[in-house]
Amino acid sequence: MHENSEADAGNKPRRMDSLIRAIADVESRMLSAGPPVGRRTLLKGGALWAGAAAAGAMLAPKSLRAAGYPVQDDPMKEQGRAIGLDGGYGSRSQFETVARYPFPTPNPFASFSLSPLAESRGIIMPSGLHFERHHAGIPNIDPASHELLIHGMVDRPMKFTVEELKRLPGIARILFIECSGNSFSEWKGPLFKTVQTTHGLTSTSEWAGVPLSTLLGQVGVKPGAKWILAEGRDAAGMTRSIPLWKAWDDIIVAYGQNGEALRPEQGYPLRLVIPGWEGNCQIKWLRRLKIGDAPFMTREETSKYTDLLADGHARQFSFVMEAKSVITFPSGEMELPGRGFYELTGLAWSGKGTVRRVEVSTNGGMTWHLAQLDQPVLPLAHTRFRYPWRWDGSEAILQSRCTDETGYTQPTRQALIAARGAHGRFGSLYHFNGIQSWRVRTDGRVENVAA
Amino acid sequence: MHENSEADAGNKPRRMDSLIRAIADVESRMLSAGPPVGRRTLLKGGALWAGAAAAGAMLAPKSLRAAGYPVQDDPMKEQGRAIGLDGGYGSRSQFETVARYPFPTPNPFASFSLSPLAESRGIIMPSGLHFERHHAGIPNIDPASHELLIHGMVDRPMKFTVEELKRLPGIARILFIECSGNSFSEWKGPLFKTVQTTHGLTSTSEWAGVPLSTLLGQVGVKPGAKWILAEGRDAAGMTRSIPLWKAWDDIIVAYGQNGEALRPEQGYPLRLVIPGWEGNCQIKWLRRLKIGDAPFMTREETSKYTDLLADGHARQFSFVMEAKSVITFPSGEMELPGRGFYELTGLAWSGKGTVRRVEVSTNGGMTWHLAQLDQPVLPLAHTRFRYPWRWDGSEAILQSRCTDETGYTQPTRQALIAARGAHGRFGSLYHFNGIQSWRVRTDGRVENVAA
Numbered sequence A, B: 001m002h003e004n005s006e007a008d009a010g011n012k013p014r015r016m017d018s019l020i021r022a023i024a025d026v027e028s029r030m031l032s033a034g035p036p037v038g039r040r041t042l043l044k045g046g047a048l049w050a051g052a053a054a055a056g057a058m059l060a061p062k063s064l065r066a067a068g069y070p071v072q073d074d075p076m077k078e079q080g081r082a083i084g085l086d087g088g089y090g091s092r093s094q095f096e097t098v099a100r101y102p103f104p105t106p107n108p109f110a111s112f113s114l115s116p117l118a119e120s121r122g123i124i125m126p127s128g129l130h131f132e133r134h135h136a137g138i139p140n141i142d143p144a145s146h147e148l149l150i151h152g153m154v155d156r157p158m159k160f161t162v163e164e165l166k167r168l169p170g171i172a173r174i175l176f177i178e179c180s181g182n183s184f185s186e187w188k189g190p191l192f193k194t195v196q197t198t199h200g201l202t203s204t205s206e207w208a209g210v211p212l213s214t215l216l217g218q219v220g221v222k223p224g225a226k227w228i229l230a231e232g233r234d235a236a237g238m239t240r241s242i243p244l245w246k247a248w249d250d251i252i253v254a255y256g257q258n259g260e261a262l263r264p265e266q267g268y269p270l271r272l273v274i275p276g277w278e279g280n281c282q283i284k285w286l287r288r289l290k291i292g293d294a295p296f297m298t299r300e301e302t303s304k305y306t307d308l309l310a311d312g313h314a315r316q317f318s319f320v321m322e323a324k325s326v327i328t329f330p331s332g333e334m335e336l337p338g339r340g341f342y343e344l345t346g347l348a349w350s351g352k353g354t355v356r357r358v359e360v361s362t363n364g365g366m367t368w369h370l371a372q373l374d375q376p377v378l379p380l381a382h383t384r385f386r387y388p389w390r391w392d393g394s395e396a397i398l399q400s401r402c403t404d405e406t407g408y409t410q411p412t413r414q415a416l417i418a419a420r421g422a423h424g425r426f427g428s429l430y431h432f433n434g435i436q437s438w439r440v441r442t443d444g445r446v447e448n449v450a451a
Helices: A013-033 A039-043 A046-057 A062-067 A162-167 A195-199 A212-219 A244-249 A413-420 B013-033 B039-043 B046-057 B062-067 B162-167 B195-199 B212-219 B244-249 B413-420
Strands: A111-114 A132-134 A147-152 A158-161 A171-178 A202-211 A227-232 A239-243 A252-257 A271-273 A286-292 A324-329 A340-349 A355-361 A383-391 A396-404 A437-440 A446-449 B111-114 B132-134 B147-152 B158-161 B171-178 B202-211 B227-232 B239-243 B252-257 B271-273 B286-292 B324-329 B340-349 B355-361 B383-391 B396-404 B437-440 B446-449
Touching (some): A147 A212, A158 A162, A171 A252, A195 A324, A202 A340, A212 A244, A212 A252, A212 A286, A340 A396, A355 A383, B158 B162, B158 B212, B162 B252, B171 B252, B171 B271, B212 B244, B227 B244, B340 B355, B340 B396, B355 B383
Parallel strands (some): A147 A286, B147 B286
Antiparallel strands (some): A227 A286, B171 B202, B202 B252, B227 B286, B252 B271, B340 B383
């Protein structure tokens, strides 16, 4: 029993008056010792506090800082780690090893990594685990060197620094991003084993930035303009054409992710966020937007990122990621320890808006049941669904299907292949949104199957 | 112009069929080389992928792994960092230095750190920047050694491992937590200078776990039970009494934060999350819940965490954090570079539910204007507000006030002090939710004032 512990007697309230005044003095000295407070501080005020954090850490015993933080057998009998020893930026427990899975492509500069969906429990993916797709590696950009140029069919071509963008009216939205190649292997069959490898090319973050419409208002778009070329500042010079109407609607020029700056893998210091559309058009390390009257027919939208159909035609500019869902627990390579109660849970989303309902089947689609959705359901974001299930020990095929606000329902794999074709060099790669099937074997093992 | 770049020719779609099969083989080998897939894997499947990530990293040239990642003057002319060199868990840019501010209390084991609100742009605070409050340091707990005991007035005392809790029906909610001591210095006056030091003891995260009501259903609560003692597994044995009705309503036994496990500073591997209530009762490193028929009168709710009023009585069990808001931009110690347009922005919240409206004044409260709220407004979470302002160069006092769904409006500092008193040893410390005032001087400097 520790109900009357005096462990933090060193910080007694009765001393608070004088303490507050002493601390105010410390704060003043730290602030006055910092860099001059000017425009740079206005927009990057955090640097002050990095200094302050260092000052705070100096109050801790030197021996403790050097000694590391051993696991405590009985943490109630010895004090834990003192505050401020992490440089003011925390890290996860040494016991946590969940990781992105870097796909072993032959070229590690043109590759991707997948988010650990099996471990997710809500809808937010931590920035350190957000999926990646790079065409020529991850640039390391000094934000002070970075500008966004907007030109082409505009009245006033303009360049914006990152600091200038941060001063404009902002917006923050919780949104999913999905690579159009997510689940690409499922066109062929259940070759990959886990939900991380079959579905991990999607993640949800809170994205913060400036509505692109605001910037278009500043440069003045000329009559007849219909498309935007977006170009990234990477060695691939990644470029896509985007319809102008979408920019007037909801595109964000983002500088923030999950409460801090974009991560380097996500386009630091600037990227496009295009709600509901395929990831490859949401250009990272964004440096240039050119306004034109027609699509620019870049490599990425001619030789790549098109969808060849069975009749030989190709879908082009297939931007929208259609309704999709997947059960993340249980999922491939897990093993149920025995019969009894399990909560099936997973993620659902739609590039066309809000998830209206998710249904779950435990018998390969013969019967379907409504799943519960975590509230509130956010438009164009992952939605967490849950379904209570009692496993009787017999073989089961677990499936989920999503219906979005337009009434569209995620198709079966067979129906999707019948409509789009599974053949060809390119047609088989993108926009797989068929129903995913996990088989629970009688021994409890869970495996990917094409049911 | 890079519209026809061939930078990732190494990953051509035409080779994808054979590539997919080759990769499926790699995945199979990695999975079979891992630990046996059993109960442990079921609930900690991420370990598999940590191994996979290491395997992926080995595909990158050794020289690159060793060399570090220099800043690129022209990132369009050289490839960036290869994928998978971060161990599958990304980190922020070297140019980002925003940090928590560890408060320089005399005892660094009984201390707190404040979130960098001035840098926040949405509502989510990254786990590494979430505010901290520790009474005896941060324990380093092996989750395999950790159990939650529920006993007292119950039919079946039970212990739960973390893995057992994860198997139960879950919940995830985006919620603010605020230390009851947030803004404590403002009872005295504008002694602290920045919004991080005046208001940084609150942060919003997505919390995931099990409804405490589910656990109470399992143990069976005896008639007459009305209170819960919650005890943490830290050297302070931090303990608080919590009314049982709140547990039936919405308390969460949380194991997850922002899409991954709780951070050590936030109670890894288990904590209480009590929506809308003061942080100190949301016990971290949670080890024990004892059900009783009366409050347990722990040190934390008798000598501390009470609010002495002017008439000598004290408010006790003052759990709810009432409606509050603060302008984060501009805020103390910033400097406006000149007259012209600024978007005032900040955070508002209420422990009683949803923020109904936020009003902004730029003249010290003489006139008020409705601010715009980022949608959707989530109950019991931070709400981002924005207000467009044209600064004419004259002195201005910037204020915000929050009204919640109950109709309660955040009071002025003077009204709050008149109602609660600013005197005494304890009465002046907790539950300050008065309107915050920032003065913009004619030279553009922004400072904390008691307007």
